[in-house]
Amino acid sequence: MSRHGADRGAPILALGRNLVVSIRDDLDDQAIVELQDRLTEEISRRRAEGVIIDVSRLDVVDTFAGRMIGALAKMSRILDARTVVVGVRPAVAMTLVELGMTLGEVETALNLDRALEILAGSKSR
Amino acid sequence: MTEESNELSTLVAVLRADYDAILDEWLAAQSDEGVRRTELFSEREIRDQSRSVLSAIQDALTGNGEFRLESEDWEPVKDLLKTISQERVDRGGTIEESTRFILTLKQPMFEHLKRHFRSRIEDLLDEIWLSSRIIDQLGMYTMRVFLEERDAVIRRQQAEMMDLSTPVVQVWDGIVALPLIGTLDSERAQMVMENVLEAIVEREALIAIIDITGVPAVDTLVAQHLIKTAAAIRLMGAECVISGISPRIAQTIVHLGVDMPEVVTRGSLESALQYAFQTIGLTVRGK
Structure with missing residues (x-):
């Protein structure tokens, strides 16, 4: 079942003590719920210190997607994992701002490298 | 009646007969009215422009039927006027000059029609009305393309200004x-x-x-x-x-x-x- 879910939904990769999850356009409600399940599960199982949410393959956003990103970040933080959103495209950033979703509580980075730097604490913002 | 089927035939006959004289008088009218701007176009260019427009009009008139600016016969004339207008925009000419360039053709046209129809006043009026219609429409067309070209220039400049105004x-x-x-x-x-x-x-x-x-x-x-x-x-x-x-x-x-x-x-x-x-x-x- 979880095998099947992993194929269908977003993959979660482990990178040292960090987890990387990539979000795509085609995630439906079911896949989102499933992703939240898996991500929280993985964080507590691996005692992850950081979570990187990669949205670089997200071309279109709506309030739903914005809320989902915010929710994933909050859940991770409650589980004591620092969360960084990376790869927000210009068009996506503009849409989110127009929708009034500035994700103020979430840390952001331009790319994976920067996110890893932030999580390593070498460059705290 | 042949005139019904081809209202343009008399006009083209007059134009063909007096072509050189009409061209010369048109050029003279252009300088009289101050349309010839020698700092924008050389004598030669103006002469070439006028000659090609006049020839194109003559060709268009030769095409049978009645006058319709939208018909295919008049495409070459319109293309020519368009090119000339665009050049005038590029060189900083005014819309008035551009329009009057074609409108000044009226004077020599009327003059020569008068000579041909000296005694037949009704025919003369008909022909004058027809040529007036043609030249007016060409004038309006010129005005339109001049404005279109000017608008295009403005749009281009606006876009450039936009680019210049937000440099990173x-x-x-x-x-x-x-x-x-x-x-x-x-x-x-x-x-x-x-x-x-x-x-x-x-x-x-x-x-x-x-x-x-x-x-x-x-x-x-x-x-x-x-x-x-x-x-x-x-x-x-x-x-x-x-x-x-x-x-x-x-x-x-x-x-x-x-x-x-x-x-x-x-x-x-x-x-x-x-x-x-x-x-x-x-x-x-x-x-």
């Missing part, structure tokens, strides 16, 4: 700056946002400085745009610094009741740069 410069590795000059309307503010976000991706910038030294006034709308831009920049994973805030603008922002909580502001570009260096962990040392 890389000041340092990881730092981009965007000096804004002039009023910020919604369209421009949108361009600013797009350009700065693109630049952040392209240059992998950590900090974007928006310098508003050259912005004369800030109202609620502009402040709103700046806040939005800052929020979008943060979402991309960079930080936004707004610099060049004059004492007066600082007062306005407070009086307007605009809250800029997440935005880092600095008085001058210099201090913004200092802040940027600090943030990315650089120090500037004198030698």
